[in-house]
Amino acid sequence: MDKRKKIISAAIAIFSKKGIEKTTISDIVDQAGIGQGTFYLYFSSKMALMPAIAEVLVEKMHGDLVKQIKPATLAEQMDEIIKVMFAFTKTYKDLNKLMYSGLTQTEHIKDWETIYAPVYQWMEELLASHQQAGSLREDLNVRYIAKILIGMIEAAAEQNYLFYDQDPALIAEYRNELKKFVNYAMAANS
């Protein structure tokens, strides 16, 4: 693994454990097993790591979605998407927090949309195919709906996993309502 990758992995590990603010460059280089100065050959500051980390994460989520979402009805696919994104949020909850914190606290915010683009793109295409198949309301603009859906599912997942340890039974109820809501909103025949 090259040094750059080592730094990113190390940073993800430490940020997850200690939070961004309490993590020092020293922590990162120790974890990465490289010298102090070496860090600066690859990144100009702690915050400059954020886009790289965000990219890794979003690629991971994109990969999960692509892998898990099989051809099926719109409702079934939305069900599965919600499942994948909830699972992802749960697994990487600490990193989700720091993606928000990290990206928002710097000028790297601009990179956000670029990083997210593949996921939006993927969702847009999925919705477009359903619209062509007549299973998604005709008058919805899939470009915007893709972003709305991703935003709302993430928000829902965060409400359940980020802020405190919700009772799994209540999460199931929540998810069920979310699915109904989404299905009513989109299904051509609802």
Added chain:
Amino acid sequence: MDKRKKIISAAIAIFSKKGIEKTTISDIVDQAGIGQGTFYLYFSSKMALMPAIAEVLVEKMHGDLVKQIKPATLAEQMDEIIKVMFAFTKTYKDLNKLMYSGLTQTEHIKDWETIYAPVYQWMEELLASHQQAGSLREDLNVRYIAKILIGMIEAAAEQNYLFYDQDPALIAEYRNELKKFVNYAMAANS
């Protein structure tokens, strides 16, 4: 104004301008016009301010909602809610960022739900009245829908205002899709 209030106001002002990480306690006490040590009589650290700030902000949003949302049809009210929340996000975009960063980076995450409770409560009651009036789908659980709605609208607003300066025309389009989406999801007769 008591010292505690002064500190919170000062912190909101400086955090908005410089970001959390770059803000020093010194900045805050200077702005507040109090002594260095006085800060520590009220807050144990910079991050301990976050819940207090979040509370102020959420109260503000709650106030805006209560003030702006007049009796009307569900669709009209949702339209207005989206308008208010988009406006709020736009106005306080820096503070929104820091609420995320600030609360998520500390143990104060737990306070989040408590702070948000009044807004959820207000939305839930609004939805319940529509359900009684027959204008909201019978089978939706208003408790969860309230949280889903607030989460999704905030996410949508953040996508438009937080990450970069979106073209207002595109924002209008986005909002329009959002309204359609929400209306389809909820309106009894859609």
Added chain:
Amino acid sequence: MDKRKKIISAAIAIFSKKGIEKTTISDIVDQAGIGQGTFYLYFSSKMALMPAIAEVLVEKMHGDLVKQIKPATLAEQMDEIIKVMFAFTKTYKDLNKLMYSGLTQTEHIKDWETIYAPVYQWMEELLASHQQAGSLREDLNVRYIAKILIGMIEAAAEQNYLFYDQDPALIAEYRNELKKFVNYAMAANS
């Protein structure tokens, strides 16, 4: 109990527990149950407490000696004196440390001899009586021997109790040697 006494007692308690340097005036006034400012009505600083504390301690040791040392042979009395001083050092080991630290770090060092005077005086008289009785070597100057004895017994006790928790069996051996040593040094017929 008047405020001054309260302060001294509180200071002894806290100094023993936390050490001088880590003790704050705040700690002392809290323990004493008085106001911040009140401290300054009685003492000008933390270190100004030291002579008062030393006085309390030395009076205590003097009292123990006077109470415990009964008429007896010189050897028996020395045995008892060693016992009392070892016990005293053990019980008040933290305070002994701080008497050294406290007094030596200030201009109050000068007070030391004055504070100790009664103990030296008492020992001198004890030795003088033995000299008159012929049980203490004629040619020893009791004025100096009194100070030497007190110094050496304290030093011995400190070696055993102050620096680490010595095995009681070894302490007993040590004390036995000390008694022999002292007896050889002083007893007219050794």
Added chain:
Amino acid sequence: MDKRKKIISAAIAIFSKKGIEKTTISDIVDQAGIGQGTFYLYFSSKMALMPAIAEVLVEKMHGDLVKQIKPATLAEQMDEIIKVMFAFTKTYKDLNKLMYSGLTQTEHIKDWETIYAPVYQWMEELLASHQQAGSLREDLNVRYIAKILIGMIEAAAEQNYLFYDQDPALIAEYRNELKKFVNYAMAANS
């Protein structure tokens, strides 16, 4: 001279001049001619210097003893030992104070015995040789007597030099009594 040594020397110099409590890390690094942060690469705090300083001092005293004490009768050697230790206490009286204050105020007390070990060892061997030669009472345990002697001579020296400026004539008298006392205690034929 390496940085660690520089720090110790600087600390000894400043502590002697200003006392421990009034000395700041800043003072030390200025005197040592190193950067603020460098201090912390070698010592974790001001108090963590104490064992290192004590070691330097005790080594110095040990060196003085080894150098000055020539083969001679027990009485002559004890005379010389007292002379050396009094001189040492006089020269380094400020440092003696701070060794007490410094070591006793921290967890480093435990190190004390280790630091003193070489001196105790040296004294023990000296006494043992006299015992073999028949010039020291047979029944004294040299291991304990070594510690007793060093403790008592130091205590005596401190009584004369540490607490106030004693009249030299009186010090001479004191020392004379001390020699007599020690000689009576130990000499085989007294």
Added chain:
DNA sequence: GATGAATGAGCGTTCATTCAT
């Protein structure tokens, strides 16, 4: 390229001291 000892500006934090009540 890689290192890590050294740096020192700058931060959070403490706490003795004051003074209006």
Added chain:
DNA sequence: GATGAATGAACGCTCATTCAT
């Protein structure tokens, strides 16, 4: 006399950054 909220100077300490090796 007694108080304790408020102060702010001053300290310990951190840690991003550099640079000689």
